[in-house]
Amino acid sequence: MHYKYSKLLLSLLSLLFMVSACGTKTEIQSLPSKQPNIIYILADDMGYGDVGVYGQNKIKTPNIDQLANDGMKFTQHYAGSTVCGPSRASLLTGLHSGHSPIRGNPKWTNSGQPVDLKPDDITLAEMLKANGYNTAAIGKWGLAESDDPELKSMPLQQGFDYFFGLKTHTEAHHYYWHRLFENNQPFILKDNDYMNNKGVYTHDLFTSKAIDYVKQQKQDKPFFLYLAYTIPHLAMTVPEDSKKQYLALNWPKRMMNTQKHYRNDEEGNTTYAGMVSRMDRDIGSLLSVLKEQGFTDNTLVIFTSDNGHEYDRGFFNSNGEFKGRKRDLYEGGIRIPFIAKWPEKIKKATTSAHVSAFWDMMPTFCELAGGNSCPKTDGISMVNELTNAGKQQKHDALYWEFNEAKGPLQALREGDWKLVKRYKKQVELYNLALDKGELYNVAQQHPEVVSRLLNKISSARTYHPEFTLKKLRNPWDK
Numbered sequence: 319m320h321y322k323y324s325k326l327l328l329s330l331l332s333l334l335f336m337v338s339a340c341g342t343k344t345e346i347q348s349l350p351s352k353q354p355n356i357i358y359i360l361a362d363d364m365g366y367g368d369v370g371v372y373g374q375n376k377i378k379t380p381n382i383d384q385l386a387n388d389g390m391k392f393t394q395h396y397a398g399s400t401v402c403g404p405s406r407a408s409l410l411t412g413l414h415s416g417h418s419p420i421r422g423n424p425k426w427t428n429s430g431q432p433v434d435l436k437p438d439d440i441t442l443a444e445m446l447k448a449n450g451y452n453t454a455a456i457g458k459w460g461l462a463e464s465d466d467p468e469l470k471s472m473p474l475q476q477g478f479d480y481f482f483g484l485k486t487h488t489e490a491h492h493y494y495w496h497r498l499f500e501n502n503q504p505f506i507l508k509d510n511d512y513m514n515n516k517g518v519y520t521h522d523l524f525t526s527k528a529i530d531y532v533k534q535q536k537q538d539k540p541f542f543l544y545l546a547y548t549i550p551h552l553a554m555t556v557p558e559d560s561k562k563q564y565l566a567l568n569w570p571k572r573m574m575n576t577q578k579h580y581r582n583d584e585e586g587n588t589t590y591a592g593m594v595s596r597m598d599r600d601i602g603s604l605l606s607v608l609k610e611q612g613f614t615d616n617t618l619v620i621f622t623s624d625n626g627h628e629y630d631r632g633f634f635n636s637n638g639e640f641k642g643r644k645r646d647l648y649e650g651g652i653r654i655p656f657i658a659k660w661p662e663k664i665k666k667a668t669t670s671a672h673v674s675a676f677w678d679m680m681p682t683f684c685e686l687a688g689g690n691s692c693p694k695t696d697g698i699s700m701v702n703e704l705t706n707a708g709k710q711q712k713h714d715a716l717y718w719e720f721n722e723a724k725g726p727l728q729a730l731r732e733g734d735w736k737l738v739k740r741y742k743k744q745v746e747l748y749n750l751a752l753d754k755g756e757l758y759n760v761a762q763q764h765p766e767v768v769s770r771l772l773n774k775i776s777s778a779r780t781y782h783p784e785f786t787l788k789k790l791r792n793p794w795d796k
Contacts, residue, residue: 352540352616353449353450353451353540353686353687353688354540354616354617354618354660354663354686355535355540355541355542355543355613355616355617355618356446356451356540356541356542356543356617356618356620356683356686357542357543357545357604357608357617357618357619357620358542358543358544358545358620358622358679359545359547359601359604359619359620359621359622360406360409360457360544360545360546360547360622360623360624361547361549361550361597361621361622361623361624362402362458362490362546362547362548362549362550362551362623362624363402363550363551363552363623363624363625363626363627363628363629363644364549364550364594364623364627364636364654364655365623365626365627365630365634365636365637365638365643365650365654366623366626366636366637366638366640366649366650366653366654366655367634367635367636367637367638367639368550368594368623368627368630368634368636368655369382369383369655370382370383371383371386371387371391371655371657372391372638372655373635373638373639374634374635376569376591376633376634377590377591377594377595377634378563378591378595378598379594379595379598380598380602381598381599381601381602381605382598382601382621382657384602385601385605385619385621385657385659386657386667387666387667388659388661388666388667389619389657389658389659389660389664389666389668390657390658390659390664390665390668390669390670390704391655391656391657391668391669391670392655392656392657392658392669392670392671392672392674393669393670393671394653394670394671394672394673394674395622395653395654395655395656395674395675396652396653396654396673396674396675396676396716396718396731397622397623397624397625397626397652397653397654397675397676398414398415398418398624398675398676398677398718399415399421399625399652399718399720400625400626400644400645400646400647400651400652400718400720401422401423401625401644401645401720401722402423402458402460402487402551402624402625403420403422403423403424403460403461403463403487404418404420404421404422404423404720405624405625405676406460406461406546406624407419407420407421407435407461408675408676408677409442409624409676409677409679410435410441410442410443410461410476411435411439411440411441411442411677411680412442412677412678412679412680412681412693412695412696412697413677413695413696414675414677414696414716414717414718414778415717415718415719415720416717416719416778416779416780417696417779417780419433419435419436419439419782420433420434420435420461421433421719421720421721421782421784421785422720422721422722422784422785423487423722424463424486424487425793425794426721426722426790426793427784427785427790428783428784428785428786428788428790429784430791430793431464431784432463432464433784433785434461434462434463434464434466434470434471435461435462435471435476436470436471437470437475439476440693441476441477442477442542442544442679442680442683443455443473443476443477443478443542443544444476444477445477445680445683445684445687445691445692445693446477446542446683446684446687447477447479448690448691449684449687449688449690449691450539450540450687450688451539451540451541451542451687452479452480452535452539452540452541452542453477453478453479453480453541453542453544454478454479454480454481454531454541454542454543454544455473455478455480455481455482455483455544455546456480456481456482456483456524456527456528456531456543456544456545456546457482457483457484457524457544457545457546457547457548458483458484458487458490458546458547458548459472459473459481459483459484459485459486459546460484460485460486460487460490461476462485462486463486463487469502472485472499472502474501474502478544480501480531481499481500481501481502482498482499482500482501482505482523482524482527483498483499483524483546484498484499484520484548485498485499490548490551491551491552491553491579491580492512492553492581493512493515493519493520493521493548493553493555493556494507494510494511494512494514494515494516494517494518494519494520494555494581495507495510495512495520496508496510496511496512496517498520498523507520512581513581514581515553515555515581515583519556519557520548521547521548521549521596521597521600522600524545524547524548525600525603525604528543528545528604529603529604529607531543532604532607532608532611532613533607533611535611535613537612537613540687542683545604547597549593549594549596549597550590550593550594550597550627550629551628552580552582552628552629553580553581553582554574554580554582554583554586554589554590554593554629555581555582555583555589555593556583556589556592556593556596557596560592560593560595560596560599561588561589561591561592563592563595564587564588564591564592565588569587569588569633570587570633571585571587572585572586572587572631572633573585573586574586574589586629587633587634590629590630590634591634601621605619614661615661615662617660618658618659618660618663618664618686618704619658619659619660620656620657620658620659621655621656621657622654622655622656622657623654623655624654625644625651625652625654626642626643626644626646626650626651626652626653626654627643627644627650628643628644630643637649637650638650639754639755640653640754640755640756641755641756641757642756645720645722645723645724646724646727647718647720647727647728647729647738648738648756649736649750649754649755649756652718652729656674658704660704660705663704663705664704664705665706670703672700672703672710672712673712673713673716673731674698674700674703674713675697675713675716677695677696677697678697678698678699678700679697680692680693680695680697681695681697681698681699682697682699682700682701682704684699685699685701686701698711698712698713699711714732715730715731715732715771715774715778716730716731717729717730717774717775717778717779718730719779719785719787721785721787721790722790723792724740724741725741725787725789725790726741726787726788726789727739727740727741728775728787730771730774730775730778731750732770732771732774734749734750734751734752735747735748735749735750735767735771736748736749736750736756737767737768737771737772737775738756739772739775741789744759744761745761745768745772746759746761747759747760747761747764747767747768747771748760
């Protein structure tokens with residue numbers, strides 16, 4: 319057992335409750351006698367409205383829609399952040415962006431240097447491995463940006479038994495990148511040309527490796543598969559066969575720049591739809607293999623996204639009824655699709671309005687794994703909501719912070735109240751029960767609510783020397 323986790327186990331074995339960093343606690347419930355397999359599928363920059371069951375009427379997502387018909391759709395689930403890196407860190411550590419070790423994307427720091435996961439950060443994979451799981455990460459990692467020869471922040475050093483994918487964010491911007499990693503060894507695609515989008519489409523490799531991983535598993539030991547797809551993050555590019563069903567629909571064309579950092583295909587709308595549908599197709603293939611291997615009945619499958627959309631300008635209505643997009647702390651930047659299927663445990667075709675977030679995965683998965691030695695977290699287990707096993711505990715509040723060009727930004731949700739604090743702007747207050755689109759700032763009408771939520775925001779974060787909510791210089795400016 320990894321040293322950093324064994325130390326934690328010794329200090330927590332006697333606990334009967336998991337106490338969160340915000341002071342909430344979740345009682346450990348009785349569990350099924352057999353630990354479930356867990357497959358967590360993460361899209362990249364997919365908006366709340368990009369999936370059919372969430373209102374999308376142009377892009378076809380039959381397999382994801384069927385996943386919802388076979389399970390539970392959540393309408394108030396939130397990402398860890400509004401961009402990739404801190405959102406994934408929140409997911410893997412169970413800490414919101416006021417406590418997480420990574421609170422911004424690479425170089426958006428006080429020093430201008432990336433911040434990676436550290437050896438003493440406890441991840442979902444380490445917790446599950448300590449509870450008897452095989453663990454794998456396939457796809458985009460993005461939490462090992464430094465040029466560290468010891469690879470201390472790579473998946474194998476963070477609790478995963480197997481890794482196949484892309485190490486950094488920049489590499490994940492290119493679907494024909496030439497160097498991936500298998501475990502800690504470079505996996506070279508010598509014929510790939512990412513500047514001209516030629517060679518092997520790396521998304522297809524992620525699906526192939528995920529299917530191979532499932533086929534290698536045995537019934538006598540549970541597994542956790544973190545499948546972090548890069549679709550539909552820019553660049554906009556996909557093999558032509560995925561565009562075919564959209565080419566004859568006479569959609570308006572959105573011509574893309576093909577020669578800058580993102581090596582886009584010429585026309586964006588059919589490409590975007592094709593990318594999402596390709597991912598949907600491949601999720602269907604993975605679920606078919608899961609069934610063939612006899613794992614379906616004892617596997618919790620989750621599909622979600624790491625933050626709001628970036629590509630759409632209204633044609634697809636990717637953010638649904640919400641305002642904002644990637645890099646905003648409005649709902650369109652952080653509210654995301656979340657679908658969970660677990661036969662006989664999660665009732666079919668159900669919808670939940672439970673308010674939840676990425677940091678809830680740590681206590682949820684820990685409870686499902688047996689409830690032993692659950693790390694300190696900002697989350698609350700969602701097992702009762704998922705399985706209708708009893709009253710579901712609710713969050714007192716959810717907190718986010720984000721600091722890029724528009725930053726620093728902070729937001730807090732308490733019940734139906736949502737407060738957004740923007741740099742050198744008036745505080746904004748919204749009642750999400752009455753105003754999902756955050757169109758009407760009611761801060762002046764409710765000064766007592768504003769005062770209470772500002773007090774909560776001021777105490778919601780801990781100090782981090784690289785993330786101090788000061789105005790940052792754009793690290794990409796020359």
